[in-house]
Amino acid sequence: MTAAAAEPGWCSDGAEAIRAAARSARGLRGEALHAALAAVPFLDRDAWVDALLGLPVPPPDADLPRGAVPYLPCGVEEIVAMVRDAPLGADDELVDLGSGLGRVVMLAHLLTGARVRGIEIQHHLAAMACERAADLGLAIPFLHADATAIPLATRADARRTVFFLYAPFNGEMLARALARLAEVARRRPIVVCTVGVALEASWLVARPSSCLALDVYDGAITS
Ligand SMILES: C[S@@+](CC[C@H](N)C(=O)[O-])C[C@H]1O[C@@H](n2cnc3c(N)ncnc32)[C@H](O)[C@@H]1O
Known part of the structure; x- marks a missing residue:
């Protein structure tokens, strides 16, 4: 140090x-x-x-589909709280739905050693995040995709999957994302951490968090 x-x-x-x-x-x-x-x-x-x-000043947003929220990086305080409260460890994986330039996944990886990846609808942001990670020598995948339109894959070798959402979308897009998360929760228990968006689903159980802006949910569908 x-x-x-x-x-x-x-x-x-x-x-x-x-x-x-x-x-x-x-x-x-x-x-x-x-x-x-x-x-x-x-x-x-x-x-x-x-x-x-080495993250630059955020570039302008591209045209976004209805329901998609423009890029704004999550505060470091909330990222550190997510790491603490999830809690995220080296055996876990973290997936950021709407990962922007990668502040969340890169910092969480450096703090914990967890396997991390981002999914981002804006091509130029995903490309810049890939470049930044490569420059830092970090093998972090940033997928350019609509996170609500693809099955959310999980790593079999990860102890748990933690999903992170910093208010990336709303309306029907958020409903589709919840359905995607439910697909995963049918296969394995998950943790969902959100900032700026409250989730409501019978299979998500909120628990206390150490940070006002952060919500933490345990999710599992047993039947
Ligand atoms: C509020 S920003 C959060 C960025 C990042 N998670 C962070 O905290 O640094 C929301 C991001 O979600 C992206 N986004 C919006 N809708 C999306 C979708 N359907 N699939 C993937 N990314 C999406 C936006 O382009 C934007 O970069």
């Missing part, structure tokens, strides 16, 4: 300081990365993580 990122009382004096601290934290994983992130002033954490991952 680097002194700049980990020193108690470290305080940013601007964007360049954030970028420098984040660059020097590259290579950190797991608990060391958690500690480095915790040492970053709260308001600088999103920028610090984007600098760590």
